[in-house]
Amino acid sequence: MLATERTGSTPRVALPVVRVAGGSSLTVAWLGVGPMFAGVHWLGRALMCTGENCEACAVQSPRLMAYLPVAFLPDGGAARTALWEITDAAWQQAAGLARMEGITLELGSLLMGERKRERSPLRVTPLGTVAKRQLPMATRWGLTSAVATLFRLPAPTANEETAAWAARAKPAAVRLLADALNAV
Secondary structure: OOOEEEEOOEEEEOOOEEOOOOOEEEEEEEOOOOOEEEEEEEOOOEEEOOOOOOHHHHOOOOEEEEEEEEEEOOOOOOOEEEEEEEEHHHHHHHHHHHHHOOOOOOOOEEEEEEEOOOOOOOEEEEEEEOOHHHOOOOOHHHHHHHHHHHOOOOOOOOOOOHHHHHHHHHHHHHHHHHHHHHHO
């Protein structure tokens, strides 16, 4: 189960965000939900692009990122859940490699992210699968909530579809971008 916290009457999912640092690799088990894609601007911190008429797009192009709920499986320990932030290109590469090798990306797929050097592109390779019973459960709502928490946006309501949440959260994202642009 993904970790939840309450802010007011709306529960939120808060997950640690993991990224692959230069000169390192990381192997995770995908929890089979998502990925969720978002354009991201870096203006002192990561901010979600608001799409059409985005003020930040005039300053810098957004980078398309993919967010996946994943689990680490330490030897002999319980699975730890996190939100893996990877580039869209890395996700597309992993999906293409999986298709070429006849691998289905699903709950329990082992993925290895690797970055040769600090500025090297992230490469994500499918490695196989782990037993599903070892993994925590993830939901689309949980993924949306974790991304909302990451970007400091309103949490999705119960059973709210991601597209409906994005439309409802857009005014808050616009305000956050405007504040960041005024601070620059």
